[in-house]
Amino acid sequence: MANNNLDQLINFYKLMLKVRIFEEKIDWLFSRGLLGGTSHMCIGQEAVAAGISANLNLDDYVISSHRGHGHLIAKGGEVRKIFSELMGKVDGYCQGKGGTQHLCAKEIGFYGTNGIVGGGIPVATGIALSIKLRRSRQVAVVFFGDGATNQGTFHESLNMASIWGLPILFVCENNLYGMSAPVSKMTNIKDLARRADAYNIKSHIVDGMDVEAVFARSGEALNYIRDSQKPCFIEAKTYRHCGHSKSDARVYRTKEEEKCWREKDCLDVLKTRLISLGFAAEQMDKIKAETEQEIEAAWKLSEKSEDTPLSLGLKGVYKDG
């Protein structure tokens, strides 16, 4: 393997580890009562965000779901500003007005996490329409879960993207559960990608635990979108090792199933791959230690920053002008 490919894999390792450690920190903070509200962690799903975002430019758009910390970090988001947002601090991405499900970082093309399942899909479709009207080579990428494919907005948006020829990548992160509901109970098809067929949209099914596969497939899909000005659909088969949200005891699935997916963990798969390419285990440990320090330092900074005052909290309902 060429060096630049090894570098790419190391970058994936760093990024996915950063998301993992960040999410674990969030989980820990909740368990200690140090964070209020809620959070939907993406522990186990890191490869999907990492693999796709590596194919994106700064001016491409990402529209995310309620499980969006990984998508934001992968697009270039700063963990400190996410911590601050979750803690209601003035230096958070949205000054604490949005929180985990309404994170936005316009300067890096991140047009929001979204608290409504399927709510971001038509919004992303509208952003893709704007790209088409501007005749640029940008792409809109929208992430959503398996549960969202049962929402009307999913079907309405795929249909419009198809008839209008919009530059949008629909990414279904099929983690097998919509909150507690197994996808096998809530749909009667094996592969959700088949739903794209109904709208004459090209689709790919990819192993979401394998960042190399996600990177390769999404690269192909994004080139197709930019060249053909047609939408594309990716179903990434993945798994969240954690519960739906912080308070989920996961009674709806078996420990055996969880163990089985743990063995396919995206970070472990990548580590094995890196070792096979001759990357030293000590190097990986060093990266891990550095990442832990980085996350800890970011948290400390957020902890010290100022709470958003009410005077600011009441502002910004309308844009002036």
Added chain:
Amino acid sequence: MARLITYREAIREAIAEEMSGNDKVIFLGEDIGAYGGAFGVSKGLLERFGAGRVIETPISENSIVGVGVGAAMAGFCPIVEIMFMDFITLAMDQIVNHAAKIHYIYSGQLNVPLTVRVPAGAGKGYGASHSQSLDCWFLNVPGLKVVAPSNPYSAKGLLKSAIKDPNPVIFIENKMLYDFKQEVPEEPYYLEIGKAETLLAGTDVSLISYGRALHLSLAAAKIAKEAGISVELIDLATLKPLDTGTIINSVKKTGKAVIVEEGHKTSGVGAEIAALISEECLEYMNGKVVRVAAEECPIPSAQKLEAAILPSVEKITAAIKKACFSYE
């Protein structure tokens, strides 16, 4: 120079002028192309501006509005037509959870300059799902503006302002007014959102209304005048933000109020205004606050029944008398 045009033509002119002046203004909706829209508002716009800007959509109300929200976030100024206001129920998620909130929750990084046009109201015998006035639903959602013009002049000036506004605006067109004619200047003009207009100055009772109900109120005011009651008639024109100053000043002067709307009474526009009056004007009152609204039942299809449950000149005249003479 002014010329006589209909409410429909005034709205069409506003869209065309804004589309001519700003290539970021786009227009989306069902059957708005060759068909010209269900009420003929968009006739000729497809030919004039092309399919790239007059975009015909599938029947997908929630996602049509969602697409408008997304395009607005990315720098466009979309106008979305929802064919009947009743169908806006299908788009409530995108209006309430997205359009209204994005500027606030994303701390001003993005905004939604979106106009949602909705033909509303009864009077044509279309029945319960094609006749409603759901205006008051949107007053309870911070982040939205709600405009409901009663005549061609205000429809044109307010729609132009709505399209230019950096915030989402629900623009309510009463479908019984589409053929109503009025002199409208040929030169472009804008009217400020959030300003009520006092159409008749009076001293005995404030008659507060908007939309089609305003025309009934005007007729009732004339009858009241013959009975010796001096009515101050206010056209709200904008429902959110409400022009509270005009309402309060008028009611402080008259000490009585009648509020007329075409929607239902419970938690309606009138309820909000009555609450405002009780908070701000109580010590000035020398009569009642009376609401006239649609009866508490779905809009029946049979036109005699439909007319019977809606506000009428007779009901408004009776309400004026009730407000004025209740303590005599």
